[in-house]
Amino acid sequence: MNDTASTQLLRRVDRPAPPSAFSNALVFGWRAVLKFKHVPEQLFDLVMTPIMFTLLFTFVFGGALAGSPREYLQFFLPGILVQTVVFNSVYSGMGLSTDLGKGLFDRFRSLPIWSLSPFAGLMVGDILRHLIAGGIILVIGLILGYRPEAGVVGVISAFALLIAIGFGIGWIFMVLGLLIRTPMTVMTIGFTAIFPLVFASNIMVDPATMPGWLRVFVEVNPVSLMTTAMRGLMSGDATAAEIGLALIAPVALTAVLAPLTLWLYVRSDR
Numbered sequence: 001m002n003d004t005a006s007t008q009l010l011r012r013v014d015r016p017a018p019p020s021a022f023s024n025a026l027v028f029g030w031r032a033v034l035k036f037k038h039v040p041e042q043l044f045d046l047v048m049t050p051i052m053f054t055l056l057f058t059f060v061f062g063g064a065l066a067g068s069p070r071e072y073l074q075f076f077l078p079g080i081l082v083q084t085v086v087f088n089s090v091y092s093g094m095g096l097s098t099d100l101g102k103g104l105f106d107r108f109r110s111l112p113i114w115s116l117s118p119f120a121g122l123m124v125g126d127i128l129r130h131l132i133a134g135g136i137i138l139v140i141g142l143i144l145g146y147r148p149e150a151g152v153v154g155v156i157s158a159f160a161l162l163i164a165i166g167f168g169i170g171w172i173f174m175v176l177g178l179l180i181r182t183p184m185t186v187m188t189i190g191f192t193a194i195f196p197l198v199f200a201s202n203i204m205v206d207p208a209t210m211p212g213w214l215r216v217f218v219e220v221n222p223v224s225l226m227t228t229a230m231r232g233l234m235s236g237d238a239t240a241a242e243i244g245l246a247l248i249a250p251v252a253l254t255a256v257l258a259p260l261t262l263w264l265y266v267r268s269d270r
Contacts, residue, residue: 021114028121033128035095046129050084050137057204058144065205070145077141078158078230079203082223084133085166086198090190091129092122093173094183101181105265116262119174123167130166134159150236158233161246165226168250171257178264197223222249 019027057076062069099105099118108118138146138155148154176186200214201223207215218224229246232238 018112021117021120024114024117025120025124028117029124029128030121032095032121032125035125046088046133047136049087050080050133051140053083054080054137054140054144061204073141073144073146075206075231076204077137077146078234079201079227081134081137081158081162082165082227082230083198083203084137085130085162086169086194086223087191088129088133089126089166089169090173090187090194092126092170093175093177093180093186093190095122095125096174096177097181097183097186100177101183115265116258119261119265122174123170126166126170127163130162131159134162148234150234154234154236157238158230161226161229161233161243164247164250168253171253171261174261175257175264178261197221201227203227222246225249 054077057080058069058073062072062076066072066075096119105118114120148158150157173186173190176189180186180189201218201221203223207218207224210218225242225248226246229238229242232242
């Protein structure tokens with residue numbers, strides 16, 4: 001091979017552009033989706049838990065609280081959507097804790113990628129879980145007689161709010177996942193913290209029937225504010241104030257905990 005041919009083979013080419021942060025997030029999001037294939041019990045929990053809660057509460061409490069299961073479902077279904085998203089957010093921390101325990105994040109640090117892409121990927125997987133669970137609940141509700149008065153537009157708006165709620169709350173469990181390397185401990189602490197917020201809310205009953213001291217807490221409970229906005233969006237009478245109040249907690253959690261998550265991630269590499 002002569003020098004000219006060698007020069008042509010070894011000619012300098014431009015380095016490919018590095019993948020964008022959005023591209024990195026999608027790759028890690030796809031990784032989160034693949035976990036459903038390799039850890040099918042997560043998919044089982046995702047499907048069965050909302051079905052169980054919807055059917056159980058509708059038929060056990062519906063007649064006593066609203067006169068009939070169908071009437072109660074009109075009140076209850078938007079709230080069970082919020083409850084399901086809050087519960088599903090715990091899996092973010094569990095997945096993160098599992099990955100850290102296996103040393104996967106040590107490998108991610110060696111890659112030329114956006115530093116937050118593993119967390120963004122978990123969030124993408126969370127959004128998919130929220131949409132699947134919410135869709136299952138809505139279909140069951142429609143079969144049982146639930147009718148969203150705002151129609152398709154109201155449902156789409158409500159699901160957009162659900163995604164915002166799940167995105168904000170997910171950061172809590174990301175932080176727990178970084179601090180606690182045992183997935184079961186993350187789950188125990190997570191559910192211990194969110195159970196009082198979920199059940200001491202207006203998801204299942206009208207707070208007007210509660211004792212005064214409890215009603216004061218329920219009315220300012222972020223879960224109650226989210227549920228009120230969800231009901232308004234599904235029925236078509238949500239106000240800007242209700243939606244704004246529902247978004248306070250997710251926005252504040254994202255603003256505070258997203259930087260903290262990155263700081264803990266960087267700090268753990270030292």
